[in-house]
Amino acid sequence: MDAQPSVIIRTARPWTQGRGYALLAAVPCLFLAVLFVWPLLRVVLRSVLEPRPGIGNYTKIMFSGPYVAILLNTLEVAAIVTGVCLLIAYPVAALTARMNGLRLRLMTALIVGSLWTSAVIRSYAWMILFQRYGIVNDALVALGIADAPVRILQTTTAVVIGMVHILLPFMLLPLIASMRRIDPNLLRAGRILGANPVRLFLGVYFPLSLPGVHAGTVLVFISSLGFFITPALLGGGRMMMAAMLIEQQANIYLDWPIASAVATVLLAITLVLYIAYGRIARVDVTRSLR
């Protein structure tokens, strides 16, 4: 027998920081896999496997019932909410971004603090304000704007106001962050090169704030698509959005396959819009967070 000399080959991989981080990431990855990815996968699977395998649920959504209309309404409301949030948040963010010290901290506290009150409570508050004999209607009648109390609840207006109220911080925070990172020398350069205040805003300030606009828009739009409580409380009965539809199908009609299919379509629309937006705006949403 040949006695081979034993050679010890050290195969230990050199330590890298990346491996340390990979270990740290294991637990959250497992958590997400079990409690998020798996249930999501089951939703998608149920939509094509039940009640019988095939795309029956999807053809039903496409060609019958109120599904398509409700999905379109959802997109419309989300777009309006995003637009209104941007219009309100932009000037506020531009002012806040110029603040320093105590005033900046106060402003940030106000914005972040508004997140501490739950959306349910705030939506109920709007219900009370908007009801037939509520403060808003009283004011409208007293001011002579309306002859008699008008219906505000169950309209798109009520839903949009309620959602903007809750989602505004998600537009403000990325906007402020990106505006604070604008190099003041670029604005000075714009001025000395001949840009008057309006052209300076359009030609320099606004393009430089775009990362924040993109991040805020994506955050607010995607959050709006899945909003449930506020549209349910302020629009319930007459005005319906996708999340309400899913809840209704699952809890009232117990039609879990259809609920799953609607949820899958909503997920697909969200993903497609997110990717398309990233391509068009050529931005990585995470960039504004760096």
Added chain:
Amino acid sequence: MTRGASLEFDRVSKTYGAVTALQPTSMTVRPGEFFALLGPSGSGKSTLLGTIAGFVAPSGGCVLVDGADITAMPPHRRNIGMVFQNYALFPYLTVAQNIAFPLKMRRLPKSEIAARVDRALEMVRLGGFGPRMPAQLSGGQQQRVALARAAVYDPPLLLMDEPLGALDKNLREEMQEELRQFHRNVGATILYVTHDQQEAASMADRIAIMNHGKAEQVGAPHEVYERPGNSFVARFLGEANMFRLRRGWPDGPGRLRCETEESLNLLACGATSAALACVRPEDIVIGPAPTGRENCFAGRVTDLVQVAGSVRYRVAVAPGCTLIVRASAERRAVVLAKDDAVHVGWDAADMRFLSE
């Protein structure tokens, strides 16, 4: 070629609350001149520049360009060019769009904008770089784009705020050459802010030395170097061996004999009541034998550093008095070493009197 504008500061000052950034400053920059504001950070040079651009509202006084008071004019109407230290190129625009920006603001026809942008790119030797993004360019190239952008609308006055500050040493020297060439080409008056005395001295026609919010001295680089008005100017512009004078008395026609704090006896030209005198390191002769100059001292080498083309010695000549001596390569026939006993000397005419 543009005709350079004249620039005049008339008692311009700036205070922030209790802090004085700029004391009332008056000076005149001639048309077509390359004028440098030289000083350490916080000396008020950038504040002064800001008052011309319109970014800093002076607390008092006024700024005149070609005799017209521009103090109240907003920056975009001043028609002044400016180059920033960090280039300040718009990152979302291409090189060509950056250069076109000031022309678009002036609503020039498209065809003329294109022609002018091309010419500006050629001038800074970046022909063909138009479609690139600024981030794809090196620091030196970006600075040249910034130059082209500042000059493309032919402003009669160009402000430069430490434009080479972010570049490494070799590139900086190359760019100095290029900036001088650029100045000859465009003919505009250039006001150049820097803290680098070598940079200011090699490029500017005249310099103003700034310190503590005021201009200490204004003049051509060699004038200011050879006849510094006070100790700050002498130290800031090159090196200087400084002597504090205790008393002085006439010694022959036009000669003054002085006694320094270290009890050295020095011979200088002229008569003065100044408290300080100085001699430049390169005016001192060093050797193993007595030098035969009017001021001659024996000493010991405590330290020496070889720098390109010369050697910089520290020579202790008296307790508490160490002189810096710079010997050029040709004078270094005899190589001196640390701890060598040496003689140093200089002429009375090389002594300069300074105020505090």
